[in-house]
Amino acid sequence: MNNIFSNTKEAFSLKTNFELLRAQFLFKIIQNRTLVKVSTFLTNFALKFYLPVTPIIKMTVFNHFCGGVSELDCNPVIKKMYEKKVSSVLDFSTEAFNSEVEFDNCYDKKISIIEFIKHRPEIPFAVFKPTCLGSVDLFKKKTKGEDLNYEENLLWIKVVERFEGVCQKAHDNDIKILIDAEEVFVQKAIDDLALLMMLKFNRKKSIIFNTVQMYRWDRLEYLNNLLKDKSNKDVIFGFKLVRGAYMEKERLIAKSLNIKSPICSSKKETDINFNSGLDFIFKNLERISLVCASHNEDSVIKVMDFIKKRNIKFSDDKIWFGQLYGMSDNITFNLANMGYNSFKILPFGPVRNLMPYLIRRAEENTSVEGQTGRELQLIINEKNRRAIEKS
Ligand SMILES: Cc1cc2nc3c(=O)[nH]c(=O)nc-3n(C[C@H](O)[C@H](O)[C@H](O)COP(=O)(O)OP(=O)(O)OC[C@H]3O[C@@H](n4cnc5c(N)ncnc54)[C@H](O)[C@@H]3O)c2cc1C
Structure with missing residues (x-):
């Protein structure tokens, strides 16, 4: 497809x-x-048995999709991207935490x-995954509306305190904060907490963004x-749409419970x-x-059209575009070049902790028709362009 995002x-x-x-090798x-x-x-086998695979992972998939092990490691990437007017959102890997000590450390x-x-x-948002601040089982019980025992x-009070502590810190420093969305079995508890935070912190402007x-x-x-x-009339909502x-996973869970899947029945329905x-x-x-928050060109173009039609300033803080680091650079960098607010989610953390994130990226790209093909084609176009430029 030849459009505004074809400028490789x-x-x-x-x-x-x-x-x-x-990148070409990875997407292949x-x-x-x-x-x-x-x-x-x-x-997974190699990591479980502590085989020395970390350097290989780091040199390949990790360096393509992640900013580094520490926030300081990310600084060169953040600086380079901001020179191209692309902002960064630092996302510390926090999957599969399950003890109070880990939740406190994560907080x-x-x-x-x-x-x-x-x-x-250059870093206008913070971000967190709710179940890094408390046990999945508690989120599940709250989502189901089950009564909790004394302990x-x-x-749960500690979970709410951690949630509020992070949001308060963001608010006090005037940093917008994205709350990630997770599986349906924990999402109602997340939505309720996110609303509580918006009621408290989103009175003058959107600081807290829940993911939909x-x-x-x-x-x-x-x-x-x-x-x-x-009762929400004074809230200025923040939504990250994905x-x-x-x-x-959701489909498998629904099937195993013999209930209707919470997911639209086709890609087309999801798009609509x-x-x-x-x-x-x-x-x-x-x-x-x-x-x-999308790598879908049509979705991004729809938002751009709206901004233009309504005469909204491209850099108005009310509308942002976000993509994941290592994917859809053609969208992020071209958007930024045209003056729109755009950022990359830049994951960082120990290689081992980032494996579930990396595997999700691989599986998502395999299951999403067309995405990998598009990435590959763009990479090939750019290689050809450079070859012609050189000759
Ligand atoms: C900045 C950013 C933040 C994100 N944060 C979150 C988050 O907090 N929580 C979260 O869950 N995800 C998050 N995601 C991932 C996101 O939900 C999508 O998985 C990913 O972006 C692919 O969707 P797309 O709109 O980019 O592109 P597309 O390639 O157009 O859409 C692919 C998506 O369509 C849907 N889909 C595909 N096939 C079918 C089908 N057969 N039936 C129904 N639906 C289908 C799936 O959601 C799939 O991921 C985030 C993505 C970005 C870019």
Whole structure:
């Protein structure tokens, strides 16, 4: 497709020839479902038995999709991207934490990251995954509306305190904060906490952004109810709109429980639902700020068209675009070049902790028709362009 996002010179201006070659190699592997399955199995096996595979992972998939092991490691990438007007959102890897000590450590880490990014316009958002601050089982029980026993109640109070502590810190430092969305079995508890935080911190502007997964067929109703509810009338909402990352898992869970899947029945339906979500937000923009978190060119173009039609300043803080580091550079860098607010989510942390994230990226790209093909084609176009330029 030849459009405003086909400018590969701009898209890959920060990638060396070696990095392009590595990206081509990675996306070729990712394209192959069997290879992804085999490499995932082998990597998990090697990590479990402490075989020395970390340097290989680091040199390949890790360096392509992640900023480094520490926040300081990320600084060179952050600086280079900001020279191209692309902002960064530092995302410390926090998957599979399950003890109170880990939740406390994670809380401390989130607070220290906000300290690290304050007064840095190149890092306009913080981000966290809710279940890094408390046990999945508690989130599940709250989502189901089950009563908690005395001990669980005390633990839940700690979860709320951690949640509020991170949001308060972001608010006090005037940093917007994205709350990630997770599986349906924990999401209602997350939504309730996110609303509580918005009621407290989003009075003057959107500081707290909850994530809305539009692959869920019930999300339009969720958005509608939030805005209709009179007790939310003073809230300026923040929503990060995504399609959703847990499709296959959600379908398996629904099947095993013999219940209706919470996910739209086809990609087309998800796309229609995502567009309806955008339309709803556009209609209510005086009460909502939007992060359009998508690698889908049509979705991004829809938001750009709206911005132009409404004569909104491209750099208006109310609308942001976000993509993941290592993917869809053609969208992020071309958007930034045209003056739109755009950022990359830049994951960082120990290689071992980032493996679930990396595996999700691989599986997602394998299961999403067209995405890997598009990435590969763009990389090849840029390699050809450089070859012609050189000759
Ligand atoms: C900045 C950023 C932040 C993100 N944060 C989160 C988050 O907090 N939580 C989260 O869950 N995800 C998150 N994601 C991932 C996101 O939900 C998508 O998985 C990913 O972006 C791919 O969707 P897309 O809109 O980019 O592109 P597309 O390639 O157009 O869409 C692919 C998506 O469509 C949906 N889909 C594909 N096939 C079908 C089908 N057969 N039936 C129904 N639906 C289908 C799936 O959601 C799939 O991921 C984030 C993504 C970005 C870029």
